[in-house]
Amino acid sequence: MSVAAPAGTKIRESLLSRTAATLVMAVCTVYFLTPIWWLFVGASKSSEQFTSTNPLWFADFDLFANIGDLFAYRDGVFLRWMLNSVLYTGGAALIGTVLAAMCGYALAKYRFRGREVIFNVVLSGVLVPATALALPLFLLFSKVDATNTFWSVFLPSLVNPFGVYLARIYATASVPDELLEAARIDGSGEVRTFFKVATRLMFPALVTIFLFHFVAVWNNFLLPLIMLGDERLFPVTLGLYSWNTQVNQIPELRGLVIIGALLSITPLVVAFLFLQRFWRNGLGAGAVK
Amino acid sequence: MRTAFRAASALLVSALALTACGSGGDDEPGGTASAASCAPSSGPVTITYTTWIPGIENVVKVWNDKNPNIQVKVQTGPNGNGGTYQNFFNQLKAGNTPDLGHIEYDALPSFRVQDGLFDVASCDIVAKAKDQFIPWTWNQVSFGDDKSAWGIPQDSGPMALFYRADLFEKNNIAIPKTWDEYAAAAEKVKAAGGYITNFSQSDINQFAGFTWQAGGRWFANDGQQWTVNLTDDKTKKVADYWQNLISKKLVSTVPPWTTEWDNAYNSSSAWTWVSAVWGANSIMSGAPKTAGKWRVAPMPQWSAGEDVAGNWGGSATAVFKSSKHPYEAAQFALWLNTSEEALALLNKEAQLYPATTAGTKYSYLGNPVEFYGDQKIYEVFAEAAGKVTPDFTWGPTMTSTYANASDGFKAAVSGSGTLEEALAATQKSTIETLKSQAIPVKE
CATH class of the missing domain: 1.20.5 (Single alpha-helices involved in coiled-coils or other helix-helix interfaces)
Structure with missing residues (x-):
């Protein structure tokens, strides 16, 4: 008992x-x-x-009929928005990830004066919400007459301080100095070492950074709202939001907004399903080390 | 989307505060008119026009094809309070506003106090066209000052009573002609298992329309300072009236513009709606099961024999102060809002109801409408448009006034406080908002 x-x-x-x-x-x-x-x-x-x-x-x-209606509405402007979103987010996340990786790698592996200052400045950037930057960015772009262009949304989306932080942590942990020494002795240049050796080792972290960045740009609604006036440049979030504000007067838009919302989350779902394997690895590695 | 909107409004508040600091208190409506002249430009010009009217590009194309020297480029975005007004304010600060902007009547004073608008009355073509507009719509852009105009009236929302003819007939209830009869009918409708209407707890514009009809005047400006009066006798009368219906549970109070709200009409639980002309379309698409059963009658009156209507909605096409081609901008805005071809297209694309006297009589507005049992409903609205009283003025901080009133109304609807208390609180907070933006206000 x-x-x-x-x-x-x-x-x-x-x-x-x-x-x-x-x-x-x-x-x-x-x-x-x-x-x-x-x-x-x-x-x-x-x-x-x-x-x-x-x-x-x-x-x-009626899902497929509804999708047909959505694609036909106003000469398929919705498809244009989806394409824009993919360009803004995919392009910015890709380039942004490379930039963050280079920056984080340099901060981790090279010793130079002001390294910690630079790192801390970048780190404090993590604390500034994108929302707070939208208006100053608008005023800056106004000065050079570049508002309401593709670049006014794309360029500010390229930088990602959190990505730099993550890349540095991960480069410190996963790229051994001995390996870089060996590469140098074998005659590999710094740039080549970075792309051929370091990025391979940092790959899981890069996927994490890419996903973070992708989601951040996809969800950064305020910047395009403030910058863009040309409907052909809208990302899908802003386009659907615009329609949604007009539901009172044009009630048939409500249906289109709902179908549009469903379709607009699919790229995110797809991205996560494909990359979640790496994502988990990257997060875990960053957390333990 | 909701968080994004909240972020947007947070930014709006902070930016408003910023602009308020910038402009100081040196410029209020009715003060010295701007010295800017309105002369035609030489050579071809391009004008930018920001609006959220769906299908506007089809209307603009007609103009562009006929006017190779004045090409109009359309920019778009969410509706005014959804972000476009804030964009205008940002652009005013950056000095890159479009030439023309779509601004609703209730937002026009806030752009005027920021000194963002061009006085189109200084354009001879505009001064000549003034008489084409229904007097009260012109008053919405002139703020009661004969010598100035801060935009060209575009559309209007005269109000009338939408009602379920079949249900009223079946239950032997007379169509109410006065608000007293309307309240009496509400009891009978309740006894028959329905609600006479749904009281809009969060969209204050409906209540504003009721007040407008009753003769309440919320804001006034004497050229020196603003007067806020959300608690005058007329407004109180309207508030007490609806409070009574709410307390007796004779009206439903689901939030407006939701599927729940549509469903109240679609399932025949709400029997009438006192709404603007564009409401015809809302019922049509929100309550498809009730096709053929609705009719439209003039708005109930406060005393028998009276004949006054309220207004809900409407907007103007305004020329921004930084426009380099105000004459051509005004020329296009006049064509857009007075010519039959443009008004017909605006009505077809976006159901805009014209602000000109001739516009309300155009043939396409005389057609029977199938959804309303082939009644020629727009004739009712054309009459109502002529009976809206001309001197209702909006304040310069309507966004916050609406938000505060809406909070109070929601509380009143759920049983804490009354509409009258909500308005008294809004009165106080509106005066505070005006003061915080350094806009002179009488206390």
Whole structure:
């Protein structure tokens, strides 16, 4: 009896904690997935059924007709917005990741005067929200007459202080000095060493930086809002927002906004599904070391 | 999107504070008119025009094809309070506003106090065109001053009563002609299992329209300072009236412009809506199941025999002060807002209801509308447009006034406080906002 009791308690405890953990996870899952489910169901309905049927279950399945309507509306301006978003975010995240990697690597591997000062200045940049920078950026771009252009959104999106921070931490941890010495002795130039040796070792961190950056630019709504006036330059977030503000007067836009919102989250979902493997690695490595 | 909007409004507040510091208190509406002249430019010009009217490029194309020397370039964005006004303020600061901007009547004074607008009354073509506009719409851009105009009226939102003819008939309820009859009808509708209407708790513009009709005047400007009066007798009368309906639960109070709200109409739980002309479209798309059952009648009156309407919405096309081609900008704005071809297109693309007297009588507005049982509903609105009283003035800080009133109204609807208390609180906070922006205000 006295031997069996503790074992029984132990099992019961772990069962309890496991159930509790599962419950918390289940609640979280429901919490996060319900809006997406709602969005998917809503996007599959005609505008008539949208208000009159159960919001969490299907009526007639009109998803493809709705997508067709969305693509046809105003000469397919929505597709143009999607393309813009991919260009702004994909382009900025790609170049931004390379910049952050170079910067972080240099800060980690080279010794020069003012290194820590530079690093700290970059680090303090992490604390400044993008929102607060939008208006000053607008005034700067106004000075050079470059507002309402592709570059007015693209250029400010290239920099990412958090990426620099992450790249430095990771380069310190994962790129051994001995390896760089060996490369130098073998006659490899600094630039070549960086691209051929360091980036390979830093790859998981670079994916993390890329994803962070991608999401940050995708969600940076205020900058395009302030900079852009030409509808053909809008990213999809701003375009859908503009439509959504007009729902009172043009009620048919509501349906388009919902379908558009569903389609606009797909690139993010795809990016995460493809890269989550690396993402997990990168996060873990950064956390332990 | 919600967080983005919140961020945008946070920025709006801070930027407003900044601009307020910059402009000091030296410039208020009705003060010295700007000395800028309005002369035609020589040679071809390009004009930029920022608006959020859907389909505007089709209208502008008609102009561009006919006027190779005055080419108009359209810029767009979210609606005014959704971000475009803030962009205008930023651009005013940076000195790169478009030539023309779309500004709703209730936002026009805030641009005027920032000294951002060009006085188009100084353009001879505008002065000549003044009589084409319905007098009250002109008053919305002149702020009651004969010698100036801070934009060209574009559209208007005269109000009327939308009602479910079938339900009223079936339950033997007469169509209310006065607000007293409307309240009496509300009891009968409740007994029949419905609500007479849905009171807009968060969109204060409907209440403003009711007040406008009743003769309440919230703001006034004598050239020196502003007077705020959200608690005059007329406004109180309107507030008490609706408070009574809310307290007796004779009206529903779902938030406006939501699917819930659409559903209240679609499922026949709300029987009437006192709304503006553009509301015709809202019902049509929000309540498709009720097609053919709606009719439109003039707005209920405060006393029998009276014949006054309110207004909800409407906007102007304003020329910004930094425009290099104000004459051509005004020329285009006049064509856009007075010519039959442009007004017909604006109505087709965006259901804009004209602000000119001739505009309300155009043939395309005389057609029977199937959704309303083939009633010629726009004839009702054309009459209402002529009966809106001319001297309602908006204040220079409507965004915050609306926000404060809306907070109070929401509380009142959920049972804490009354509409009248909400307005009294808004009165106080509006005066504070004006003072904090260094706008002279009488206390």
